[in-house]
Amino acid sequence: MRKILLPSVIIITSIILIARIFYLQVIDENLKLQSENNAIKKVFDFPERGYIYDRNGKLLVANQPSYDIMVVPREIKNIDTTEFCSLLHISKADFIKKVEKAKVYSPMLPSVFLSQLNKAEYAAFQEKERKFEGFYTQKRSLRDYQVKDGANIFGFITQVNEGILKKNKYYNSGDLIGKQGVEQQYEEILRGVKGVKYLLRDKHNKIIGPYKEGKFDTIAQQGKDLTLTIDHALQQYGTELMINKRGGIVAIEPKTGEILALVSAPTYDPALLVGRQRSKNYTALYNDSIAKPLYDRGLQATYPPGSPFKIVTGLIGLQEEVIDEQTTFYCNHGFNFGRFMKCHCGLHTLQLNNGTYKSCNTYFGNTYKRTIEKYKDSYYSVDNWANHVKSFGLGQFLGTDMPIGAKGLVPDSKLYKRAYNGAKIRSSYIISNSIGQGEVLTSPIQLANMMAAVANEGYYYTPHIVKKIKGQSLDKKYTTKHYTTIDKQYFQPIIQGMEDVYNFGTASGLKVEGIKICGKTGTAENKIRVAGKTYQLKDHSIFVAFAPRENPKIALAVFIENGYWGSRWAGPIATLMIEKYLNGKISRKDLETRMLNGSIEDEYRKIENIIYQRKVDPTRLQDSLNKVSIEISDAKKEEEEN
Template identity: 70%
Template sequence: MRKLLLPSLIIVAASLLVIRIFYLQVIDDSFKLKSDNNAIKIKYDYPERGYIYDRNGKLLVANQASYDIMVIPRELKNTDTLEFCQLLNITKEDFIKKIEKAKIYSPRLPSVFLPQLNKSEFAAFQEKIRKFEGFYFQKRSLRDYEVDSGANIFGFITQVNEKLVAKNPYYNSGDLIGRQGVEESYEDILRGIKGVKYIQKDKYNREIGSFKEGRYDTIAVQGEDINLTIDAELQKYGEELMINKRGGIVAIEPKTGEILALVTAPSYDPSILVGRQRSKNYTKLYHDSIAKPLYDRGLLAEYPPGSPFKILTGLVALQEGVVNEQTTFMCNHGFAYAPGRFQRCHCGGGPRDLHVGIYKSCNAYFSNVYLRTIGKYKSSPYAVDVWSNHIKSFGLGQFMGYDLPTGKKGKAPTSKTYKKMYPDWGWSGKTIISNAIGQGEVLMTPIQLANMMAAVANEGYYYTPHIIKKIEGKKIDTKFTTKHVTTIDKKYFKPMISGLFDVYNLGTAAGLRVEGIDICGKTGTAENFAKIDGKRVQLKDHSIFVAFAPKDNPKIAIAILVENGGFGATIAGPIASLMIEKYLRKKITRTDLETRILNTSLQAQYAKLGGLSEDIKLELRKNDSILKSKTVIPKIKIDSTKEN
């Protein structure tokens, strides 16, 4: 038996190998299609991308036909270069450069020679393409924008790079892919499935019919349509209000976490990134280091939240039991929290409890409250971790998990933060007291501010903010329907909401009321400084505002930040009132506020403050030709110390 074992194994292995080779060579010849077979030509049929609609079914993004001129370098013969270049309005140098690039990719495989011809360009060249062997048209589908807003939400379509082609077998050279926004987040759903045809060729390179009678051919499948949570009219209105300003607006439906508007300013018309001028226009946007129109300030910009953060300071103190609604602190237009150190306050002075402290935005009240919270743990370095864990439960200091491809964590400082900052000496609540009023080391993005207000509106819970509402034939990710509960008990939100309501009635936003709509809100103003030409220059304060409405059964929570906009009630506050009324009523009654905001331009503020150099001024003039919002400002590093 032992003598037969080895021969038997050899015979069995050889038999299996022969069977496998027979299957691959005779029965299954699909591997032939993956090689560069000179006798087979592969043609792709590209599907339309899925359409994009808003929450109300309004069409936002459709498709339009486009044509790429493809080239197979090996098949070029007797090309009249001069006539070819004249037809396509390119130089001979461009022609040579593109052909050389195609040869490097592959002499035998097609490459994109000139992408995204429109119908008129295609028609002019189509009449004479027969004269240019080795060139052919590839029909594709480009985006056709039905609106001129929401560029940061949609993203754009661009050609895949060689790295992605090597990594993902679905894509070939010249294929299009979504970048940024929902085009990137939902690429696999929107792109569809391209069809493939295998064409048999004879020895003279002539097409003679389908390979294997079309056995391996497939048809194109259109991409799935999607509905966004965005309200198109609200989005457009928000972008109009932010023209000639710099900052962001984020509006969320509290009960669902659906993003109603995501505005960044300055912005641009999404249609400029379609067609043969796409690359040129994108380059201008990309290299605009002053206005940074491709930088989504609603998701990426991290700011000290200022006075809106007092909401969390108060809630944490209530939860920790260090104060109650009746606890009172005296404000003498300021608060001396350490020898020789003084925190200013502009609320008018007098005794302050939680309710008055909120609607008058009293620095002294919330600084005392914060010290009591940290002091509860006898100034232990880890006391700040207790506080930090509470504020993290509102989505701060972390990526929020929304369905857009970009974002920042913000900052919720912990004991590790301060051990690193102060390695050689001790620190206490008095050292880090600026956290109490949203200064210090606390940083938040506008979407985190809006989500914080959604959690307050819901009295203690929120859903992960998201921009997808519906995918045709599919369910959205369950993480967007999972409730997140904060560490603050529900009972503590009612007194806080009462104070926020009186911000509009008795406090810092009393002049921004909208008759018939009960709005709860909070103003914020933050000083900021910049280093320009080596000098520390004070720029105009940032204007911040957060709100939700109606007070009972809230339908919208919103955060607005306008850089260098002044007091919170000056620009950000009116924008909040207008956006809330626009969403709830579909019309505006506070036309006085609307007129003022639409006519407010901060461009002179951005251009003049800080002593801009001549090089920067020249760059500002260049930007005017492409941006929807002409907002410009030098890069700044925020150093905020004042709140109101």
């Protein structure tokens, strides 16, 4: 048996090797194609990127033709560089620099010498192209924006860098790629597939026709179209309302998790990042480190949530059975717990309903105190509370289909063990969490998602911005319900209090006839630290809401930096957004005029003056995130002093 086995293995292996060599040398001509590379020119045919539409079918992003001048350094021969530079309006130094850069990439492969020529520039060069051996034109397509808003949603197109070229073999030098927004997130879907043509050259390097009659050529496949969840009319309206203000608006359809509007202010016209001026314009936007137009405040900015967080405090109190609808607390202009947490509702005996619509610090401070003190192990209590909070999508990346986002912060036992060196936590140390002013930090999209969970009475869908991909289904994670830890029975009492915010409470001046809006105003303390000194600034204005109460169709959060208090800026803007979406028109013209014409630029100039007076690089400015460490240390110090 052994005598047969070894010869058999040798014979079989030999047959396989001979068959493989025959296939590679006779049948498969791909290797032959590579070996004849010097006589063959490889030309790419770039497809159009997929179009982008809003949820109602409005075209938002299309394409326009563009032309690049390509160079193969090894093929440059006896050209008149003076004429060449004059034709393209570049200096001889630029010419040398660009050729040297191309040589570094590859002397034998084409790379972009000059990108994004317009039609006139292309026509002038094409007329004399034959005189410049080693150079040729390559047609591509650039984005053509049909709207002037939504730049933070779309992102932009830019040339691939060396890092991408090393990681992804699909791209070649000079290729375009999506950056930020849906252009980046859905790059592989939007870009399509490049076509390739192999052209045969003679001994004089002239093209004499297709190689093997085009046998190896492939056809370009256009990118797939995207339909966004965005309602452009609402997005545009929100952008107009946010002129001369800084902050974010995020609106979500509760029953699907579809993002209806994602407004970040200040913003910019997406057309600025198209064409020959793209690099210059991007640099200007990037260097604006105070207004930060490239910074998506709806997704990336984190702030103390303020009074809207009382909604979660109340729901957790009900779930933990430390309060019910009839539980009463007396407010004496605030809550005394060693420190005094001032309240605007005056001398009142309060229950859950009027505690909610009056936004009583005393009521929710006591509710939080009972929640934390329910269990003997204070660290267990904190983690129990934190798990409830996180079930609303706070303190975590939501998993949206956007390439950026902020986690925010929901403090837990790990954070406080470090802060207090393992000592027992007293509720009074961390009582500011009860009203969204402690260590809790949230982004506008998280607050909007929290409202969607309340509107749905206990569940939410992962927020997403793409509604449909042509010829493809969405990821199942966007159609999967996420449940909070709060039982459904506890939501209606809180929802009633939120409706009464409009009926009797802090938003009673914002009512819209015929729409039952459930909302909550918020005012968040605002400090910055510059060069080691803390400055108290105007508070942030916050508002969260959903409408209508029955069968909610929109949930949203509005955050206005330095906007004083919730009902001054954020509340009116939220109300207008809701009416615009539900009715398609505005009845509260008084609010609309005030919001469209209103400005907070004076407050922003005060911040700029602080920065410049202290001679601090704006990029190193520390914002309200510093409140985390400040609040922890101050709370314990004041508790010990009392």
